[in-house]
Amino acid sequence: ALKNMFLTSSYREALLILDNVALRQATEAFDVGCKTLITTQVKDIIIGNNSIYVEVKGGFTQEETVQLFAKSLRTDVSNLPLLQAVKIHNLCKGEPILISLIGSLLEPYKEDLLNSHNLWDYYIKKLTSKDYNLKTQLFDTISICIERLCPELRELYYNFSVFVEDVNITPQVMQTIWNLDNLYDVHEQMRKLQNKSLIVSYYNQELKTFVYGVHDLFLAYLKEKLGCVTLVAQHKTLISAYKRVSNNNFANLPNDNYIYQYIGYHLKEAQCYNEFSIYFDLKFIGAKIKAIGTADVLRDFQLYKTYITRNDNDLLNKLNEYINFVKARGHDLYKYCDTDIIQSGLGQEKESTIYKAALSLAKEEPKSLYLQLQAPQENVYFTHTLDLQQDVSAACFTFDVDQVLVGMKSGDINLWEQSRNHKLYVFAGHTDSIIYLQLCPDRNGFLSVSEDGSIKIW
Structure with a gap:
């Protein structure tokens, strides 16, 4: 028939x-x-x-x-x-x-x-x-594949609905969300889903582990299938899972190559608006900087400003103080593993919100040694650090105080905008290390000298 x-x-x-x-x-x-x-x-x-x-x-x-x-x-x-x-x-x-x-x-x-x-x-x-x-x-095709999963595996797959597109998901993330005892259990469930072509995986050499991904269409299907109310519940489940593994202290979140970057997103989607107070928790800010750097912290400050400040002027002023503090001290906290955000906070002006928060935290740790070393107010300054991936051999300001010419050992000369830590242009032509840069008096160019003795006028 x-x-x-x-x-x-x-x-x-x-x-x-x-x-x-x-x-x-x-x-x-x-x-x-x-x-x-x-x-x-x-x-x-x-x-x-x-x-x-x-x-x-x-x-x-x-x-x-x-x-x-x-x-x-x-x-x-x-x-x-x-x-x-x-x-x-x-x-x-x-x-x-x-x-x-x-x-x-x-x-x-x-x-x-x-x-x-x-x-x-x-x-x-x-x-x-x-x-x-x-x-x-x-x-329809995706629905058939998912509905044929056993009920337990289908519920596990629904948890993927909380992720954004094009994100790499480590096994540690799913171990937390699924509350499994070990990573072998995670890999076993992932293998079942991969056999159904519902996820893809590849081995990440840098992380030394398999990472997993879900195609945009599968995510779109899951979000449509579950609906807004259930999606909020799924995000709340994720937040609860990370609270469990961090003992209700977001400063102790695991560095699983995911949660520190997306914690703000999940708090917003879970409608856990009161939890945005963590962005005034120095220990959380310090842990987030150590995990993923200052740029992501500053991005979160701007992206979730409304939830952090609740349109309160006092909280808005407090947030601006935190932003300036991260700009000034964040790079050193990220770059040097032994730096401590509490000690950095104790170096701020005594009347500042940052100093008071740091002092309060220091008093909670009587077995730790902290020093109160405030610089005179007239000597307080902000530094800008350019995160370069190559060895620098020469540098000079341009006539625009926000732009810097940086000569590299590779022979390239980069024009950087320091306030945004952004490379504007690459002058390529030298084949040896740049040893000298000089601006033209007419402001229309500059001169460069490389180690092989060649001189170029740009």
Whole structure:
């Protein structure tokens, strides 16, 4: 009866998806004559001579995606517009389900796709803008995959709804959210989800661990599926989980390469507005700076100003004091591991909010030694530190006091805007270390000397 149904005109061009098949009997039972996409860990269950095998290692490579598109259109890879095909691969982030579904949608338009770029560009535009005419088909496919999960695993997967797009999720993050005893349990659950093509993973050499990701479309589906009320509850669950592991003290949050960067976002989405008082907690600010640097702290101060100050003028003045303190002392706190934010705070003016907060914290730690070393007010100054990735060999101010020319040992000369710690331009031409920079008196250029004796006028 099933085979007869798929032979009718209504279903002849249907795509049948068999997910995580383990038995040959299943593929034989569903061999009904229509196009079939099978995901499996057992290659021997595939029957028939017209089968196309694609081995998936986490996600499709660019080459695998292009080959799948070529096979869907029954043509050679050389006949495809590779630029557009690769662009679709990148937008899908190698997700096998999405790429396979798009491949099946391309098939009926073979002539248009091989003779013109218009339809390719149409799909690229829709995927880029996330204005999907394909939304129904894509969400239906995602829904089928998720609903086939066992109830326990499905609930775990719903927890991914709290993440923003394009974020790397470490196993430690999910261990906290899922409240699992060890990382092996996390990897086991992640393996199950990856086998269903619901997440992707790769090994991060810098972090020395696997990191996981969820495609934007899957996140969009989860957010739409759960709705606003449930999403708020999911964010509250995350906040509660991190409170548990930090003993209700956000200054003791684990450095899991995630939470210090996104704590403000989750507090806002969880509607935990009273918790924004942590941005006046020196220990939390110090821990956040140590974990991810000053730029993110300053960004949070601006991004969540309304929640931090509650439009109160006194709190707004207090926030401005914290901003100036982080600008002045944050770089040293981040750069030098032995620096302490309480000691830095004790170096501020005695009437300042920062000093009073630091003094209060110092008194709570009688076994720690802190020194009260205030500089005279007339000698208090702010420093600007440029975070350069290369070795510096020369530098000078320009006629604009906010811009600095920096000569590098590589021979490049960089123009920096110091207030924003932003590189404006690179003057390339020297091949040896820059040893001298001099501005022209007419303000229209400068002179540079490199170690090999060459002189250039810019």
